[in-house]
Amino acid sequence: MPPLSTPPHPLAALLRSSARRRDRTACRKLHAHLLKSGLHQRRPFPSALLDAYAKSGFLSDARCLFDESSHRDAVLYSALLSALSHSDRPSQALSLFRRMVYVDAVPPDGFIFASLVKTCSRIGFLRLGKQAHAQFLLSSFYTDDVVRSSLVDMYSKCCAVDDARKVFDTVPDKNHVCWTAMVSGYASNGRKSEALGLFWQMPRRDLFAWTALIAGFLQSGDSFDAVKLFVEMRRNQVEIDDSFVLSTVVGASSDLAALELGRQLHGLVLALGYKSSMILGNALVDMYAKCSDIRSARAVFEGLVMRDVISWTTMVVGEAQHGRADDALDLYDKMVLAGVKPNEVTFTGLIYACSHAGLVQKGRELFDSMEQDHGIRPSLQHYTCLLDLLSRSGHLTEAENVINSMPYVPDEASWGALLSACKKQGDTSMSVRMADRLLGLKPKDPSTYILLSNTYAAAGKWDSVASVRKLMAEMDVKKEPGYSWIDLGKESCLFRAGEVPYTMRHEIIRLLNELANEMNKRGYVPDTRSVMHDVEENEKEQQLFMHSERLAVAFGLLKSIPGTTIRVIKNLRICLDCHNVIKLISEITGREIVVRDANRFHHFEVGKCSCGDFW
């Protein structure tokens, strides 16, 4: 006969179900009842109550219970440590752990080791994770497989995949959690073939395993294969009974700027009944914004039942990248009115919006308000946004004062922001000064080298141009080749500069020539400043004529349904001349054209661009 286990107290069962529903009111009622009946200090209620508050998202209530408790044993510590390790400030678990060991002299058990390792995984603290591993092996719990699974996860998250594999191999009877942790580890660290190999060796592949694999591919930058795997998962008829995998694959379509795919996924989300999921809603808002369909993004946002700081921030950033600064600022006011606290990401989006619309004073105010009104210390990235804001609108001296007095060491991005603005405004001596500082940092980004080389060339400093080239060779920096991509749902096409697909060659060239005639009538003169190669003027014009974004727009005009918006994605920034040309094309053809470049979105309509030529 197996030993009879004590049935759970009916109130404990009620607490657990309230926690699952995240029902804080129910927790409070039960808490009151326990207090009145004097049961609150009897086992299992101290830890069950704490756990219920924590799991329904009220960590401060859980913390209060812990602090007021007179008897803090391993179970109570374990409940709070677990809650903190899952919170948005997992490092708090470390100070609690120290208090447990040094103040209350409670020795860690298997539960506590698991939470400690989880904390190290969340904050990426490999050194401490290794110490915890060593202590665990010395303890009497060294055979605990739950802790081993958390160690597999911890090593993977700290990029030590081979160490994760060593732990994985020591587990005799691996369960799903352990397999999934290892598959996720390989996938998210870019070890694709090992991830797939292990995945297909799994005894059974459930939704968790598929999600881990797909999310891992996405994390390591392989959105295309992430989507392919999702299709394979559907073919394998895996039931989707939670929304994790959907938000992951919606994220992949944002990355790919694949609007048609995103629309289909939106349909699937509705069909599977996840209309009211906030996380999925947030992912969809971001997807539509990144796929250049800002109106649909806004429609999904307006339809959200619940909005958290991520929902608002996603929408603010979306409006900002589409050059709709007024809408971004208006959203911010509504967000504050709705009682949602902005965070550091919200301010990045807001200052970016001001910067791209030339709203200097408003941007300065927001930057100051960040710390004054919201207690958020500006990061280096915020300072870089401020530098961009000031320098773009011609406040170069003020910007130079900021970069020299800010409480951070400026990096490649900060000097780069300042330099590109100086150069655009033709301040040669300041440009050279900035360029010299930037060159000293041995930059990594190919576009920085192009910027440096152009700056020195414009100033006639040919010896500096030569040293830029030399450093590029030393650092093995190669300019990324430009390409543009258009997705019409039924067919999509990728264009590189100067290359036209054979089957469409005549039609595309003929259309571009017809458009050029019309443009010439309207006074268009090619702006060859964007052509870097040292060639004759008419050769430069010929190169511009075949820029990838133009080829993609021409393809879109020929192939898309008349009257629909043409959406083009470019991997680098759009060139000055193409910007002029596409404005004219939008006027001549009466079509709306949206280009997503490396930096932002350009909406071309009736001869104008949403960026106001200020990008």
Add this chain to the structure above:
DNA sequence: GTAGGGTTAG
């Protein structure tokens, strides 16, 4: 009574 794997914003 307490633990381990997979989702959203710059």
